[in-house]
Amino acid sequence: MSETITIRVLRYDPDKDAEPRFDDFIVPYRDEWVVLDALAYIKEVLDPSLAYRGSCHMAVCGSCGMMINRQPKLACHSFIRDYRGQLVTVEPLDHFPIERDLIVDQDGFIEKLSSLYPYLVTEHDKPLSEGPNLQTPAQLAAFRPFTQCINCLLCYAACPQVAINEAFSGPAALAIAHRYNRDSRDSGEELRSEITDSHHGVWDCTFVGACSEVCPKNVDPAAAIQRTKISASFRWLKARLLPGGTP
Amino acid sequence: MTRRPYVRPLHPHWWLRDRRQFLYIVREGTSVFVGLYSAILMDGLIRLAQGREAWETYLAALSSPLGVTVQVICLAFAAFHAVTWFGVTPKAMPPLLVKGEPIPARTIIRGHFILWAVLSLAVLLVLGG
Amino acid sequence: MDVIVTDIAIVGAGGAGLRAAIEVAEQNPSLKIALISKVFPMRSHTVAAEGGAAGVVKPNDSFDLHFDDTVSGGDWLCDQDAVDLFVRAAPEELTRMEHWGCPWSRDADGRVAVRAFGGMKTERTWYAADKSGFHMLHTLFQTSLKYPSITRYDEFYSTELLVEEKRCTGLVAIELRSGKLVAFRAKAVILATGGAGRVFPFTTNGAIKTGDGMAMAYRAGVPLKDMEFVQYHPTGLPGTGILITEGARGEGGLLTNRDGYRYLQDYGLGPPDPWPRNKAMELGPRDRLSQAFWHEQQKGRTVETPFGDAVNLDIRHLGEKKIDERLPMVRELAISYVGIDPVHAPIPVRPVVHYTMGGIDTDIDAATPLPGLFAAGECACVSINGANRLGSNSLAEILVFGARAGRSAIAFAQANPHGSERAAKARADEAQAKIRALFLNDGTESAPALRRAMNETMESGVGIFRTEESLQQSCAVLADLRTRFAQVRLEDRSNVFNTDLVQVLELGAMLDVAQTMAEAALTRTESRGSHQRLDYPKRDDEDFLAHSIASYSSGERPAIGSRNVVITRSRPGERIYGGGGS
Numbered sequence: 001m002s003e004t005i006t007i008r009v010l011r012y013d014p015d016k017d018a019e020p021r022f023d024d025f026i027v028p029y030r031d032e033w034v035v036l037d038a039l040a041y042i043k044e045v046l047d048p049s050l051a052y053r054g055s056c057h058m059a060v061c062g063s064c065g066m067m068i069n070r071q072p073k074l075a076c077h078s079f080i081r082d083y084r085g086q087l088v089t090v091e092p093l094d095h096f097p098i099e100r101d102l103i104v105d106q107d108g109f110i111e112k113l114s115s116l117y118p119y120l121v122t123e124h125d126k127p128l129s130e131g132p133n134l135q136t137p138a139q140l141a142a143f144r145p146f147t148q149c150i151n152c153l154l155c156y157a158a159c160p161q162v163a164i165n166e167a168f169s170g171p172a173a174l175a176i177a178h179r180y181n182r183d184s185r186d187s188g189e190e191l192r193s194e195i196t197d198s199h200h201g202v203w204d205c206t207f208v209g210a211c212s213e214v215c216p217k218n219v220d221p222a223a224a225i226q227r228t229k230i231s232a233s234f235r236w237l238k239a240r241l242l243p244g245g246t247p
Numbered sequence: 248m249t250r251r252p253y254v255r256p257l258h259p260h261w262w263l264r265d266r267r268q269f270l271y272i273v274r275e276g277t278s279v280f281v282g283l284y285s286a287i288l289m290d291g292l293i294r295l296a297q298g299r300e301a302w303e304t305y306l307a308a309l310s311s312p313l314g315v316t317v318q319v320i321c322l323a324f325a326a327f328h329a330v331t332w333f334g335v336t337p338k339a340m341p342p343l344l345v346k347g348e349p350i351p352a353r354t355i356i357r358g359h360f361i362l363w364a365v366l367s368l369a370v371l372l373v374l375g376g
Numbered sequence: 377m378d379v380i381v382t383d384i385a386i387v388g389a390g391g392a393g394l395r396a397a398i399e400v401a402e403q404n405p406s407l408k409i410a411l412i413s414k415v416f417p418m419r420s421h422t423v424a425a426e427g428g429a430a431g432v433v434k435p436n437d438s439f440d441l442h443f444d445d446t447v448s449g450g451d452w453l454c455d456q457d458a459v460d461l462f463v464r465a466a467p468e469e470l471t472r473m474e475h476w477g478c479p480w481s482r483d484a485d486g487r488v489a490v491r492a493f494g495g496m497k498t499e500r501t502w503y504a505a506d507k508s509g510f511h512m513l514h515t516l517f518q519t520s521l522k523y524p525s526i527t528r529y530d531e532f533y534s535t536e537l538l539v540e541e542k543r544c545t546g547l548v549a550i551e552l553r554s555g556k557l558v559a560f561r562a563k564a565v566i567l568a569t570g571g572a573g574r575v576f577p578f579t580t581n582g583a584i585k586t587g588d589g590m591a592m593a594y595r596a597g598v599p600l601k602d603m604e605f606v607q608y609h610p611t612g613l614p615g616t617g618i619l620i621t622e623g624a625r626g627e628g629g630l631l632t633n634r635d636g637y638r639y640l641q642d643y644g645l646g647p648p649d650p651w652p653r654n655k656a657m658e659l660g661p662r663d664r665l666s667q668a669f670w671h672e673q674q675k676g677r678t679v680e681t682p683f684g685d686a687v688n689l690d691i692r693h694l695g696e697k698k699i700d701e702r703l704p705m706v707r708e709l710a711i712s713y714v715g716i717d718p719v720h721a722p723i724p725v726r727p728v729v730h731y732t733m734g735g736i737d738t739d740i741d742a743a744t745p746l747p748g749l750f751a752a753g754e755c756a757c758v759s760i761n762g763a764n765r766l767g768s769n770s771l772a773e774i775l776v777f778g779a780r781a782g783r784s785a786i787a788f789a790q791a792n793p794h795g796s797e798r799a800a801k802a803r804a805d806e807a808q809a810k811i812r813a814l815f816l817n818d819g820t821e822s823a824p825a826l827r828r829a830m831n832e833t834m835e836s837g838v839g840i841f842r843t844e845e846s847l848q849q850s851c852a853v854l855a856d857l858r859t860r861f862a863q864v865r866l867e868d869r870s871n872v873f874n875t876d877l878v879q880v881l882e883l884g885a886m887l888d889v890a891q892t893m894a895e896a897a898l899t900r901t902e903s904r905g906s907h908q909r910l911d912y913p914k915r916d917d918e919d920f921l922a923h924s925i926a927s928y929s930s931g932e933r934p935a936i937g938s939r940n941v942v943i944t945r946s947r948p949g950e951r952i953y954g955g956g957g958s
């Protein structure tokens with residue numbers, strides 16, 4: 001623990017602060033330390049009032065998304081050794097209301113996700129006695145990448161459309177909707193299209209691609225959205241051109 | 248006493264603070280010029296429909312120093328637009344599988360460039376020949 | 377203070393809590409459910425489980441075989457009626473997960489694939505690549521969004537149960553975003569708060585696994601059962617404690633010492649076949665593997681790393697393609713956290729605290745001795761895990777007993793009215809006063825220092841191997857820490873997201889839980905499963921074929937009693953692994 005690094009943390013305590021400010025902490029660190037370890041050190045030794053989220057320490061629970069040197073990152077997957085000699089600025093995720101310090105309000109995301117029927121929709125309940133559905137590895141591969149989302153919301157912090165348009169469903173929620181749409185066992189695409197095809201669904205996306213770049217799990221929400229745009233266009237055409245379609 | 252979530256105002260120069268956002272905004276900006284050039288082409292069509300005389304004035308305007316400058320600027324921005332667009336396409340396409348393996352992003356980008364070159368050449372040959 | 381009235385309150389929204397909530401919503405949509413969790417459901421630690429969930433599906437497998445593996449794996453400390461019920465229900469529950477969309481890995485013909493797992497005689501572990509728990513948790517969470525009768529209270533930290541006339545009538549929780557105390561009045565309460573690995577310093581458990589629910593039940597007079605049984609997982613990364621899934625060994629990974637020798641053959645686990653043989657060598661049970669590490673360490677045959685001794689987990693021979701296909705997360709974790717690419721070099725690993733077999737005393741219907749209170753998942757002890765849990769049994773357990781807890785709670789809620797509002801308010805006021813006292817008190821003890829002292833004494837005295845002396849010492853230290861905890865100082869006095877307050881309350885819970893572990897271990901003068909006494913190296917069925925029962929007495933050390941194990945058809949025998957086992 002010989003080397004040290006300076007960590008600048010955004011602080012905001014609604015009980016005391018009118019608006020956010022920054023505090024600097026000098027933290028001795030070890031080579032395998034990530035930013036989350038540094039925050040734990042600050043809380044334990046330097047300032048117990050620091051508030052942040054984090055649990056699994058293995059990039060799978062999605063708690064610890066924050067802006068690290070202005071980039072959306074998982075604090076448990078950002079090694080301090082990679083910032084050697086730099087000032088590390090840690091802020092709460094962009095584009096979310098700040099509750100306190102590094103903790104943001106994520107209710108909006110859960111609401112958007114909930115509105116997209118994010119579960120398997122089937123026409124009939126399959127009785128347990130029939131056993132599991134069959135699904136080939138290829139069918140699984142068709143949607144598997146989109147099952148990898150850990151809801152860390154880095155993609156929301158990266159997306160300029162999210163910034164200017166609060167109602168936009170956003171990358172992760174749309175990626176999860178796409179995950180179910182592409183699942184061979186699902187028949188809920190029509191249902192989801194109510195939201196995905198609407199203005200605040202995929203059409204708010206201007207194809208920036210930032211979501212996919214920052215995603216720590218290679219979910220590629222941009223791909224999910226572009227593909228949904230293609231299906232949405234076909235649905236639109238079908239509804240207008242085919243007899244019996246309701247425009 | 249209780250919660251008072253703080254919404255940070257969007258930084259006035261938010262798109263200047265980050266390379267990725269900056270490139271995005273510039274790419275968006277260039278579409279103005281792509282649009283401008285389409286408008287010029289549309290105008291050409293209208294002129295053509297109006298008859299020989301209108302068409303010739305149109306051609307003359309295009310080859311005037313101002314016309315050439317505008318077209319060169321449009322070409323530069325359109326090229327930038329295309330190049331940055333190609334850069335993000337692999338992210339946005341359904342994975343193309345060859346023998347079960349996805350084609351790497353670099354190959355896809357390269358493919359776009361090759362296709363671009365081939366099409367441009369074809370257009371040149373057809374029009375020039 | 378706010379009062380919320382609901383029919384069934386569930387504390388914990390990990391696998392067990394979500395499964396319970398869905399069961400209630402499906403069986404009786406008219407019952408109102410409050411699902412309370414200190415973190416968003418998808419952050420619960422079920423998310424970290426990698427390997428998979430056990431359930432019999434193959435034609436060459438049977439319930440009896442799963443039963444035998446579980447009971448002998450648990451060193452005959454399992455209640456056999458519970459195990460019977462469990463192995464029968466597991467495949468159904470896993471199938472249900474499939475119907476809800478869980479992306480289980482598949483065989484080429486489209487059927488769900490199963491893999492081998494430590495201590496299991498044959499392949500019966502369902503898996504979703506190496507993120508099984510992650511996929512189960514997200515499938516359950518997303519499915520739960522379907523039911524309007526489930527109201528979630530995310531980021532509510534529950535502090536205590538409401539008890540009125542020997543019946544549980546609700547609970548008290550802090551809404552973290554406002555700091556407000558909220559009383560939940562419910563006809564039935566289910567605890568699904570997960571394990572308590574964080575009482576140890578070196579663990580695969582996330583920061584949230586602090587045994588809160590165990591402590592809440594314990595303080596309300598419900599005993600904790602078999603707390604001395606703490607599982608070490610043999611393959612954690614040195615330094616961080618991050619888990620390398622048993623799946624790595626299931627796929628053929630080898631454990632070697634500093635000389636490249638597969639040392640497990642020296643500890644009755646051989647013969648060292650070059651490829652995985654179920655229940656032998658690397659696929660032996662966790663307790664044996666962790667103990668073998670300790671012996672190698674004593675012999676000086678382990679590998680030194682900057683973070684202490686380790687052995688090598690070698691998966692190089694699987695080849696890059698198979699590693700990427702079957703064990704992508706293992707590769708990712710090893711590269712990130714120890715800077716080693718397992719395609720080219722072996723991964724250093726060492727035993728690390730992983731799972732608490734003990735927990736809140738429940739019967740096979742998930743009911744605790746306190747009417748109206750139910751418990752399921754890692755916080756509970758129905759006794760299917762006995763003295764040593766088999767890997768992949770607990771992901772199945774949280775489903776089977778989560779659902780059962782749901783059904784039992786429905787029955788109870790339909791048969792009983794709410795407790796009285798006045799009593800609830802009075803109790804909640806007391807809880808409020810306790811927290812206010814923390815805000816006002818100028819304590820002198822630092823919470824991090826107390827926590828470190830607790831961690832140290834648990835590691836040194838209540839670790840892989842224990843002795844009378846080490847346990848006596850730990851018990852004394854813990855008793856002292858509990859006294860000092862009364863003077864703990866709360867540094868942060870703000871209301872919104874006071875995570876300092878949460879950590880102090882979690883520490884209080886951990887101290888209670890740690891004390892039951894140490895005291896129960898002291899009382900058990902035998903070696904069984906994960907509980908190994910150097911001074912009593914033999915299993916003693918005469919005196920100890922029994923569960924330990926730790927009961928709370930305010931301010932005192934826990935009273936340790938016992939209760940006989942339920943044995944239906946498998947008499948205690950020798951646990952045989954390696955060549956002798958098949």
Ligand SMILES: Cc1cc2nc3c(=O)[nH]c(=O)nc-3n(C[C@H](O)[C@H](O)[C@H](O)COP(=O)(O)OP(=O)(O)OC[C@H]3O[C@@H](n4cnc5c(N)ncnc54)[C@H](O)[C@@H]3O)c2cc1C
Nearest residue numbers: 388389390391392414422427428534570753754768770771
């Ligand atoms: C790294 C790792 C890998 C594992 N791999 C496997 C495996 O391959 N196979 C297997 O079978 N098992 C595995 N296990 C074990 C298994 O994952 C757990 O036993 C199981 O997931 C526990 O689920 P649960 O629902 O009981 O608890 P958890 O998922 O831990 O959920 C606990 C819930 O309780 C809530 N809670 C806790 N305290 C409070 C409070 N005071 N107030 C409000 N809410 C509270 C939390 O917020 C959370 O929602 C693994 C465990 C770990 C740590």
Ligand code: SF4
Nearest residue numbers: 149150152153155215
């Ligand atoms: S899509 Fe990626 S970045 Fe967005 S929430 Fe999911 S895991 Fe995080």
Ligand code: FES
Nearest residue numbers: 055057062064076
């Ligand atoms: S702490 Fe779980 S993702 Fe970082």
